[in-house]
Every structure is written in structure tokens, then in C-alpha cells.
Amino acid sequence: MTRTPIRLLVLLAASFTAIALAVPAHAAAPYCGITWGSTVEHGATTLPAPGASLVAVRTGRHDCYDRLVLDVRGVGALTTWRAEYVPAVTEDPSGRPVALRGGAFLHISLGTSQGFQPANPRELAAVSGFTTLRQVASAGSFEGVTGIGLGVRARLPFRVLTVSGIPGSANGVRVTVDVAHRW
Numbered sequence: 001m002t003r004t005p006i007r008l009l010v011l012l013a014a015s016f017t018a019i020a021l022a023v024p025a026h027a028a029a030p031y032c033g034i035t036w037g038s039t040v041e042h043g044a045t046t047l048p049a050p051g052a053s054l055v056a057v058r059t060g061r062h063d064c065y066d067r068l069v070l071d072v073r074g075v076g077a078l079t080t081w082r083a084e085y086v087p088a089v090t091e092d093p094s095g096r097p098v099a100l101r102g103g104a105f106l107h108i109s110l111g112t113s114q115g116f117q118p119a120n121p122r123e124l125a126a127v128s129g130f131t132t133l134r135q136v137a138s139a140g141s142f143e144g145v146t147g148i149g150l151g152v153r154a155r156l157p158f159r160v161l162t163v164s165g166i167p168g169s170a171n172g173v174r175v176t177v178d179v180a181h182r183w
Contacts, residue, residue: 036159048143053114080110081160100134
């Protein structure tokens with residue numbers, strides 16, 4: 001009598017193994033459908049946009065990513081921007097390191113003809129409690145380029161989007177930098 005339960009267990013184990021081997025393995029879907037990478041992203045031109053000025057820096061949290069929003073006024077479109085992971089963010093024009101919290105650092109450059117003078121250059125926007133963002137700081141404005149340092153938890157996928165038309169402004173562009181919570 002003791003053989004029947006053992007045979008039944010062996011047959012069940014063999015059946016489950018056969019089913020598992022017959023079902024094709026599928027690659028895991030990207031997290032939240034995110035297919036972004038972590039390499040350099042940039043706009044189409046390298047010249048500063050005449051009349052463009054960075055006027056606001058904000059952040060937001062989403063289910064799958066944290067967001068940095070840069071409002072640029074004075075232009076209808078902005079194609080002069082660059083975002084990339086760097087070993088350390090440096091201040092323009094001095095070259096001094098910008099101290100940032102986080103395990104990885106994104107340097108964001110905007111082609112603006114007006115300098116950006118924030119009230120607190122080391123804390124441009126609140127990120128306390130965010131999953132990925134650790135700090136947003138100014139990296140200076142010089143010769144038509146405004147720099148922003150973004151400290152993040154780790155080198156994670158990111159994307160940059162530009163949207164024309166800031167509410168309440170005749171000319172304006174919103175530049176968003178989304179950093180995924182994980183790979």
C-alpha cells in the first residue's frame with residue numbers, strides 16, 4: 001500500500017517536469033513597459049536659443065519613474081539640450097565639482113541665452129521621499145548654456161521629452177527628464 005502514494009508522487013513530478021519543458025520560455029517584459037536606456041540623449045542643434053530662459057524647476061513622482069520638469073520661456077521650441085550620465089557634475093564656467101547626493105549623476109544642459117539665477121542653487125526642487133531622485137542642483141549658466149545636476153539613486157534608464165506650450169505663456173517649452181525606478 002505504501003507504494004501507491006510514492007508512485008503517484010513520482011508520476012505527478014514527472015508530469016509537471018514535462019509540462020514545464022514543453023512550455024516555451026518568454027523573456028520578461030520591460031519594467032512598466034519602459035524601454036529607455038542610459039546613454040546620452042540630445043536635441044537636434046547645438047546653438048543657444050535666442051531669448052530662451054529657464055524660469056522654473058519642478059519634480060514629480062509617478063508609479064514607474066520620477067520626473068524633473070524644466071520650464072523654459074521665450075521660445076516656441078527648444079532643440080538645444082543634452083542629458084548624460086557623468087562621473088561627476090561640474091559647474092560652468094569654473095569647473096568646480098557640484099556636490100550631489102546619489103549613486104549616479106545626470107548632467108542636463110539647455111541652450112538658453114539668459115542666465116539662470118536660482119534662490120538656492122544646491123536645492124532647486126524638493127525630492128525628499130522620491131524613489132529615484134536624490135537632489136537637483138544648478139551647474140551654472142555660461143555662454144548660452146544652463147546646466148542642471150541631477151543626483152539619482154543609481155544609473156537607471158532615463159528619457160527626455162520636450163513639449164511646446166507652457167500654460168500662461170505665449171512662448172514656452174517644458175523639458176522633462178524621467179528616470180525609471182529600476183531596470
